[in-house]
Amino acid sequence: MRKPLILAAIALVLLLVLTALIGLLWLNAHEYKPDSREPAALSRSLSLTPGRGQPIELYSWNIGYASLDASQDFFMDGGKGVMPATDRNVEENTWAIQAFLSAASGDIIFLQEVDVNAKRSYGFDQAGYFSETWKGSAAFAYNYKCPFVPVPFPRFLGKIESGILTLNSYTSTAERISLPGSFSWPERLAQLKRCLLVERVPLQDGGAELVLVNLHLDAYDSGGSGRAAQTRVLAEFLAAEYAAGNYCVAGGDFNQVFPEFKDIFPLGDSEFFTPGLLDGSLFGEGWQLGMDPSTPSCRSLDKPYEGAPDHQLYLIDGFILSPNVELISVQAQDLGFKNSDHNPVKLTFSLK
DSSP states (O other): OHHHHHHHHHHHHHHHHHHHHHHHHHHHHTOOOOOSEEEOOBSSOOOOOOOTTOOEEEEEEEOGGGTOOTTOOOGGGTSOOSSOSSHHHHHHHHHHHHHHHHHHOOSEEEEEEEESSOGGGTTOOHHHHHHHHSSSEEEEEEEEEEEEEOOSSSSOOEEEEEEEEEEESSOOEEEEEEOOOOOOTTGGGGSOOOEEEEEEEEOTTSSSEEEEEEEEOOSSOGGGHHHHHHHHHHHHHHHHHHHTTOEEEEEEEOSEEOGGGTTSSOOOOOSSOOOEEOOGGGSOTTOEEEOOTTSOSEEOOSSOOOOGGGSOEEOOEEEEEOTTEEEEEEEEOOOTTSSSSBOOEEEEEEEO
């Protein structure tokens, strides 16, 4: 009687191993492999160009694929959640985010964690929705494209197609620039493929360009090696553009705090997400690193949000500006994390 049971157990183990192997080979065949540099399509062409000296307003917001509102937690941060219980959560958050952006009337908007087609956000094409409701052009770049993300067991994340979206009021061209990754095969197959979404805006008097860089750097890389390497690539890119006479503004979710603000929101011990400290020495004299220390830009997802005293808060969303750009103000918009685990941050700047 024992022998048939042993044989059955061996057969089950072999079946599971074979299934995992087939799944791994399938993911390998469908791995997203973008070029190092490739054009990013614009939704429409515009004719408006900015001039030197005029104030320009730019908002940056990691919208958490409209699924990480105040009622949510997330397994990667020590919580239990994988996705909202119903698609109604996603719809209501998306509508609320769009309403804020419409009322804000910014000239430029950087959005991160914008889904196109993902199980976690019930297939809602957020990139398409925000592009259609925006007054100007929209450029999108994938930074996560996987047909099946096999974690957590057994409530798999499944299909994810997501990225970063730039909404712009000015005429521009757009390009996706790949960033180095910190994950090796096979973990790499189901991981994000980070990038810079770069838009080049010509100025009214010609010559130099305003170079806009929308970004979302690594979060859960081991020891922070990925985001450190990505920051070095960012710094080299910005330095080359500035040397060419261009004006540079980079912004988004750095998953790092800038050196000047490292003690604003003290960090507790966590085996899950821990923000890094951006290496300010990568940026030369006159470069400006802007965050708003008065308001947290992100909250931990280990539990639903119940207020600041009982929650780990972060300052990881901000901007980097070249010396020829005047930083007028950086203001985080305190929305109480109602519709995303991040607050939007507003930058006002002008070109010297």
